Amino acid sequence: MKSALYLCLLLLGLQVQGQQQEQQIHHPPEDQSQANSENLPYIKLAPSNADFAFEFYKQIRDESGDRNIFFSPLSISTAFTMLSLGARSNTLRELYKGLAFNLTQMEEQEIHEGFQHILQLLNDPHREAQLNMGNALFIDNKVKLLQNFSDRVTNFYYAEAVSSNFQNPPEALREINKYVETKTHGKIVDLIKSLDEETVMILINYIFFKGSWERPFSNLSTTDGDFFLDAKKSVKVQMMHQNKDFNVHRDEKLSCWVVELPYKGNVTSLFVLPDEGAMKQVEDALLKETVSIWLRSFKKRNIYLGLPKFSVSASYDVKNLFKKMGVTEVFSDQADLSGVAENLLLKVSKAIHKATVDVREDGTEAAAVTLLEIVPMSLPFPPPPHITFNKPFVMMVIDKTTDGLLFLGKL
Structure with a gap:
């Protein structure tokens, strides 16, 4: 023995x-x-x-x-x-x-x-x-x-x-x-x-x-909102809001939005919001090559961002x-x-x-699963899109000094 x-x-x-x-x-x-x-x-x-x-x-x-x-x-x-x-x-x-x-x-x-x-x-x-x-x-x-x-x-x-x-x-x-x-x-x-x-x-x-956060959320902008667990069930959450420029990428192949929220210092986080029914497709494609493509494809754009405190x-x-x-x-x-x-x-x-x-207005305690949701606009000169984390999303925290994936999750 x-x-x-x-x-x-x-x-x-x-x-x-x-x-x-x-x-x-x-x-x-x-x-x-x-x-x-x-x-x-x-x-x-x-x-x-x-x-x-x-x-x-x-x-x-x-x-x-x-x-x-x-x-x-x-x-x-x-x-x-x-x-x-x-x-x-x-x-x-x-x-x-x-x-x-x-x-x-x-x-x-x-x-x-x-x-x-x-x-x-x-x-x-x-x-x-x-x-x-x-x-x-x-x-x-x-x-x-x-x-x-x-x-x-x-x-x-x-x-x-x-x-x-x-x-x-x-x-x-x-x-x-x-x-x-x-x-x-x-x-x-x-x-x-x-x-x-x-x-x-x-x-x-x-x-x-x-x-x-490099750009903290204002406590005054936090409001009650719905987080949709699926098409029929939802729960009430406190939703934080910002209207600023962020690195954003729309992955048409995987049907998801990716938003980068950097922290002060050399650590950043990625929030990935699959379209309705696309979560498994995104999860199956989670590979270092996929994340590398996202990081290279980011473009700075103004968005209305909604992120739950959780x-x-x-x-x-x-x-x-x-x-x-x-x-x-x-x-x-x-x-x-x-x-x-x-x-x-x-x-x-x-x-x-x-x-x-713990994710809140001033930053993150550790890191966590994150979900994104967006309402894209298709006008010739569109107003800023709404990207709201109000349904299942993926979150990862990356240390840019070591290229290390510190935390990974799904909410």
């Missing part, structure tokens, strides 16, 4: 207002942080992370039905790639395939260097938008990590190693939940309710984003979703995580991902 490695993935959306959190990760030199060379590991990593993000989204979509979707692809990728430092043989190959890494295009060392650079860039304290990401390993005090694994998770992922007494589950739970609560500024309380009897380690990744929380059983993507061995008794600890056979017993988002 293998001892259980309880892998806990955590994503948080926190308040827009507040002081910048002090960083423990040093940001890279100025020339490196602004370098745009395609040979930099984090740039080479971006296509793989995008492929994983959209594939994982589709797995959630197939299970969730009409429920909201919201998660951080980067949080999940980071946690499992960090774990891969201790994986061997077929377990490692499955993880790499599931995470969409192509070893013919990137060496293993470059993958980990890429995540190292992403962590450095995201945690740069000079960013205007606050974006923090971190990792932690809670380890039973009877477990001794292999030196190579310990050195590499510290070097590449800046992981905090915390010795814990898993023989005393209530004490371990309190310690872990307190860590999570502190890192999330009290937004996530009592994340873990219980521990497997054989748990010897918990791996946590958290991501924290609070961004202010808060969404979502939790996912990553273990179940990964199994559907062909990543099975790491969760089984055939798992080879022999590079993690001395004289201990390990497997992942659970993988949890939790995300929250």
